[in-house]
Amino acid sequence: MLYFNRKYFFLALILFSIEIVIAVFFRDKFVRYFLGDLLVVIFLHCFIMSWLKLESTKVALSVLTFSFVIEILQYFKILNALGWENNKIAIIILGNSFDAMDLVAYTAGIAIVLWLENRKKVSIS
Template sequence: MNLQINRTYLLLFLLLFSIEALIAIFVPTGFIRYTLGDYLVVILIYCFAKIFIKGHSNIIAISTLIFSFSIEFLQLSGILDKLNQQLCYKINFRQHFSVVRFSSLCIRHFNNSNNRTY
């Protein structure tokens, strides 16, 4: 894997991070915060990896999917309750399960990457 700074993905990362910050500040609850915010964060993680890693799009997409699934399963299991960390950290871990939107991201990526040549 070649490590380089990809400016396109850097700009996408900064744009998505700004949108996530605005959602966190101005949208306290609801569909946009919980569903759209989670969906954008997966794309944000993918863009962050693509900033530094040239090529290997499928590997990065699968890794992002596995990471996202891991976080969702930890949320589903109530890991913060078990660790008793809710008061120590103000992390917005919601207790819901959303495998479908993470899977759809990877399916879209694989469909797009099969139609292009890198």
């Protein structure tokens, strides 16, 4: 179950680097918020797949579920409830504002993952 996959790890590093570039240099709503959220679920999928030998579809759906849970917690202002509304690390990790478009971005990112993983399986067999 625990192993190291260089290809997924390399992809995760690239995606993480892109996320940093977006966070530092982009301020427009599409790239920073939509594209950044789309890429973060792909990053999470690749990062998990680089360390654990699991079925890709299950990982993808788990990442999507996790992302939705975080977004729903934002809707209910979880940081305020925990007294962490001024904690910069908590804000970076959990976010602090609900946006339904984030759910669309997460779904689109996981759809891309599922499509690419399915193409990979088809080309191998």
